[in-house]
Amino acid sequence: MQRRSFLKKAAVGLAAGSVAAPAIAQSNPKISWRLAASWPKSLDTLFGGADMIAKWVGEMTDGNFSIRTFAGGEIVPGLQVLDAVQNGTVELGHTAPYYYIGKDVGFAFGTCVPFGMNDRQSNAWWHFGGGNEVMEPLFTEYGVKALLSGNTGTQMGGWWRKPIKSLADIKGVKFRIGGLGGRVIAKIGVVPTMVAGADIYPSLEKGTIDAAEWVGPYDDEKLGFQKVAKYYYAPGWWEGGPRLMTLVNLKKWDELPKNYKVALETACHAANEWMMAKYDHENPKALRRLIAGGTQLRYFPKSVMEASEKGAYELYKEYMGKSKHWARIYPQWLAYRNEEIEWHRFNDNTYENYLWHSKIKAKI
């Protein structure tokens, strides 16, 4: 029996006093790593992604490669995960690269930019369309390896206290939004304000801000925005398919045996699928609860969408001269985006649109 003869050989190797460990033990060293996430544990889909990676890697290696996950603020603040991985405070991080556009605006492409690709298109770009490769020099400059590990799908356009019927209605509104979305929406007169997750609800309640965006129905409901703002807008055009990433300290990565590298990579792949599926499961149910509670669903007027998109491309053009990484990545990304949207629209979206508009209802 193959298994028995294998064990026998291993035992003989050791019993003969060989100091060099047998191959099997060499490739399964006991390693304990720490992962700093950008999320509180209450966001059980974002943080859950990190937890699943730790669980799968641990189980696949019989507990030899163990990863302990920490919420934002436990080891480092949620927005300093890149720094913590870079300087070796932790071996791993689970975060959204676009949190680091202050260091280099090119990091936006690690997550998403306004009017960019959806979840599936994002995955295609990253894994097959050269996305991973074109982003690598930037991540390497910061001493990390990035592994795609999650997506939220298209986010919602946030909670607004007053309805938006025209571009005029949106001007001067203090809107909690960060990153590139904030820079774009400022171009149409909105006042973007950055407020940490836990402070959004009180800020909305007190009127320090007039509106706020967060993620989507399932995560938003937990923070209680529906109690202080009535209008829930779609779509969140600044986050069409935001990627979350596991960042690995490059030196630590290089030290990993091959089997542990593949275990971690495969777990990250799987977490990407897991997270999108969990959001797709939870969001419809949360949306139904919100509507039952009085939330009013609204779409952004076309004028707001178009003015924002125009503003976005103006900004992207400006960045061509401001970041060498942006200048490398943006043209490659844009061509890919356009081709992907064309194909999805022709087939997948045609199917989806038909299903929604169909008046034929099944009876069981």
Next chain:
Amino acid sequence: MQRRSFLKKAAVGLAAGSVAAPAIAQSNPKISWRLAASWPKSLDTLFGGADMIAKWVGEMTDGNFSIRTFAGGEIVPGLQVLDAVQNGTVELGHTAPYYYIGKDVGFAFGTCVPFGMNDRQSNAWWHFGGGNEVMEPLFTEYGVKALLSGNTGTQMGGWWRKPIKSLADIKGVKFRIGGLGGRVIAKIGVVPTMVAGADIYPSLEKGTIDAAEWVGPYDDEKLGFQKVAKYYYAPGWWEGGPRLMTLVNLKKWDELPKNYKVALETACHAANEWMMAKYDHENPKALRRLIAGGTQLRYFPKSVMEASEKGAYELYKEYMGKSKHWARIYPQWLAYRNEEIEWHRFNDNTYENYLWHSKIKAKI
């Protein structure tokens, strides 16, 4: 150092003449399994999914759990993979469960049914919406465990020699299509004909059939249909988000150590993400080549879609009395489908539709 002390302990345990193998070796037995796929190797995205699973599992276990993949026909014909796994001819299969609706029509839900969920909705149902659980008794009855391992996205509506402008145009057309799609389209007067992949091109050329569906631009182009049929229709409403599955012989599954089970499960998760991303990467490029070569893109008329959908639900109702598994699964599946479509339409599809219709074009 943790690693060194671990090795020392392992060595001591063995050197002391302990016959019982140390934990680490027990959990990494040498195992060689064979996987029979339903696909030819030339379909490098479908067969590629099986290959990736084998590659990842092998690498994660340092080659101790090795899986050898075989194309359809190498060990068993492509449409007999379930039987081969059930009777232990092979330990693993990579196939589409709906090939086995002749055994029980409930198997359709393992892949897809006409007018069903798209890729993302399918994943949500399987992993979180009770899909895996509600399908388990059926797979168990056939002695296999099913692990979700791939998706093609919405398939195309096939190659037609004459344009379809109304329901009348489609009547009497000999169309190569299998499974439930064939049974549904027969209700509107099409003559469904089953022809194996390799025989489709000659059958179309000779006129034995008038039209044929296969997968999507990337796979269809390889079979050369564009040379003998001019009109390429969207969408393939009979396959909105078909799942591919790895089937594992249940007895063999139960014998696997926990770490190998998790390695295989995680690799299947990852293959699901990998395959969809590869299709999304390849399809737009293939579609462009086809159009450049003279292929004419067309949408099915609404009358054809609606008559087909009506026919589909009539059929689904009939099956309620014909398969106990269908009667269990269909109501659960239908409620989930309707909820998912509502949410996707409101947010993700709104975003996607905007992007496509937008007249604003970026200039670099």
